[in-house]
Amino acid sequence: MNTPLGITQLEQFDAQDSLVAKRDAFVLPPNTIYLDGNSLGAMPKVAATRAQDVLATQWSQDLIKSWNSHSWIDLPGTVGEKIARLIGAAPGQVISCDSTSVNLFKVLSSAMLLQQGRKIVVSQAGNFPTDLYMVEGLSSLLGQQNCQLQLVDNNELESALTEHVAVLMLTQVDFRSGRLLDMQRLTQLAHEKGILVIWDLAHSAGALPIELDACNVDFAVGCGYKYLNGGPGAPAFLYVAKRHQADVVQPLSGWMGHKTPFSFDNKYDKAPGIEQYLTGTPAILSMSVLDAALDVFSDVDMSTLRQKSLALSDSFHKLVKQHDALAELTLLTPLSAAERGSQLAYQHPKAYALCQALIKRGVIADFRAPDILRLGFTPLYLRFRDIWHAVEILADIVQSGEYLKAEYAVKHKVT
Numbered sequence: 001m002n003t004p005l006g007i008t009q010l011e012q013f014d015a016q017d018s019l020v021a022k023r024d025a026f027v028l029p030p031n032t033i034y035l036d037g038n039s040l041g042a043m044p045k046v047a048a049t050r051a052q053d054v055l056a057t058q059w060s061q062d063l064i065k066s067w068n069s070h071s072w073i074d075l076p077g078t079v080g081e082k083i084a085r086l087i088g089a090a091p092g093q094v095i096s097c098d099s100t101s102v103n104l105f106k107v108l109s110s111a112m113l114l115q116q117g118r119k120i121v122v123s124q125a126g127n128f129p130t131d132l133y134m135v136e137g138l139s140s141l142l143g144q145q146n147c148q149l150q151l152v153d154n155n156e157l158e159s160a161l162t163e164h165v166a167v168l169m170l171t172q173v174d175f176r177s178g179r180l181l182d183m184q185r186l187t188q189l190a191h192e193k194g195i196l197v198i199w200d201l202a203h204s205a206g207a208l209p210i211e212l213d214a215c216n217v218d219f220a221v222g223c224g225y226k227y228l229n230g231g232p233g234a235p236a237f238l239y240v241a242k243r244h245q246a247d248v249v250q251p252l253s254g255w256m257g258h259k260t261p262f263s264f265d266n267k268y269d270k271a272p273g274i275e276q277y278l279t280g281t282p283a284i285l286s287m288s289v290l291d292a293a294l295d296v297f298s299d300v301d302m303s304t305l306r307q308k309s310l311a312l313s314d315s316f317h318k319l320v321k322q323h324d325a326l327a328e329l330t331l332l333t334p335l336s337a338a339e340r341g342s343q344l345a346y347q348h349p350k351a352y353a354l355c356q357a358l359i360k361r362g363v364i365a366d367f368r369a370p371d372i373l374r375l376g377f378t379p380l381y382l383r384f385r386d387i388w389h390a391v392e393i394l395a396d397i398v399q400s401g402e403y404l405k406a407e408y409a410v411k412h413k414v415t
């Protein structure tokens, strides 16, 4: 048995942490340990400055001229390129727009249309519901004979990849368990059978290094408000590999995806590049905030970030194991670094109440039905000493039975 992990050692980790100064880039409420940046990232200070500027100068004073003078019209591409750097995509393949769900519908439709004669979409059982619902929606539009969802368990993924499959649609980091899939291997296995691959990066973009180009990925989508800190309901993004851009079509063919939107043609003629995935007018207020928030990443090395993320979650789990009272928590997340995202998920019969009691004590985590306590580790603003205090509070709540109070069983609309 290794020597137990103590607060002194965690403070030493903080002293050696090259990302420690990044915490100053965020506004964080006092007496709060935020372990939910995987659901809604904390607010970067530059986000507030930009929001103020867009309202007080751009919109109110410069009015419609701002589309040109403040480059509003280019914002989806500008934001897309900032995200591209974080996900291993060369320029011209990423754009910011709409929600993850809508973007998934667009790229899924494109992929199915490229795969004439194949109808099966393979995905993980337990994938985030919206991803599965979007396939259902497309199935009802195209008919089951043209689009059919097949759900498989993680350990059956590879054997499900046959010549009948059109599309493999996977979320890189599972939203419940935090399991990280091997993008390189699964993409390659799929391609060997002529299958196109869509990756959902909702729980990985901004949390770990991603190499979409190097892995030869076909399509990807992801979220702006989780690890990218773009604010509640921030616009999402999508990636379409350059090699597909001439051949693809997407069904939400709005005017912003037209080759020349301001020629106001009667006939749709798609833009040649990634802009063809735009639909309507971009949400400038929220996209501006996301644009500013992404600058926090401009000097961040993603492998350094990943090392800290793994060290944070390692420390958390080690501390949990040091408390006898926490033996009733069952870790669902794989412990091997190759299979772990930036969160830990523990099963407990009263996970909801535990989560509510933690929140009451200033440790913000979340609950995922039916019995998961989920803790996200965001290396840009979490300190190792925060991990110590979070586990101390968790142990105290369990030991004292505080979480059994009736008030913590009251279910809120958002968990």
Ligand SMILES: *Cc1c(COP(=O)(O)O)cnc(C)c1O
Pocket (backbone or CB within 6 Å): 099, 100, 101, 102, 128, 130, 131, 171, 175, 200, 202, 203, 223, 236
């Ligand atoms: C958070 C999340 C989404 C969110 O979709 P929205 O349309 O942005 O609400 C989608 N997929 C996965 C896997 C997620 O984790």
